[in-house]
Amino acid sequence: MPFDVNQKRCQRYYFKTGGTSATAVGNASKNFMNVLVHAGTDARGQFFRPTMMRASPTFAANGSFQILGQINQSISSASDITLADGGGVSLNMSALTCELPSGSTAGHNGILRANGDADAFFEFISEL
Numbered sequence: 001m002p003f004d005v006n007q008k009r010c011q012r013y014y015f016k017t018g019g020t021s022a023t024a025v026g027n028a029s030k031n032f033m034n035v036l037v038h039a040g041t042d043a044r045g046q047f048f049r050p051t052m053m054r055a056s057p058t059f060a061a062n063g064s065f066q067i068l069g070q071i072n073q074s075i076s077s078a079s080d081i082t083l084a085d086g087g088g089v090s091l092n093m094s095a096l097t098c099e100l101p102s103g104s105t106a107g108h109n110g111i112l113r114a115n116g117d118a119d120a121f122f123e124f125i126s127e128l
Helices: 003-011
Strands: 014-018 031-039 042-048 058-062 065-069 081-083 093-099 109-114 121-125
Touching: 003 014, 031 093, 042 109, 058 081
Parallel strands: none
Antiparallel strands: 014 121, 031 042, 031 109, 042 093, 058 121, 065 109, 081 093
C-alpha cells in the first residue's frame, strides 16, 4: 500500500502537528491557526486537518503559545486552548477557543503560534 494512502488511514484516528512531528525549519515559531476575538478574553479559530477523522476527536494542546497580530498576547497555559462549542463542526475541522489572559477588542485577529517552543503541539484523537 502506498505511504500516502496508509498515512491518511492512520490520520482518521490520530493527528498531531507541531512538536517532534514538525519538519519545517523554525518549528519553535510554528503557526497553528488564525484566531479572531469573539468577546473580551475569548479568541476563536478553526483548525483544519489534512484528513477527515472517523468521528469527532478529542483535543489536547501542549507547550507555550502566543497570538501575534492585533491581539499580541501570550497564552497563559496550553490548557487555555480548548474545543469551542464541542468542537464538532466537521470531521476534518475543529473550532477552537483560546482564553486570553487579558481582554481584547472584539473583531481583532491574530495568528496562534508556538512561543519559541519547538515542542508545542496540537493533538487530535479519534480512537475506536
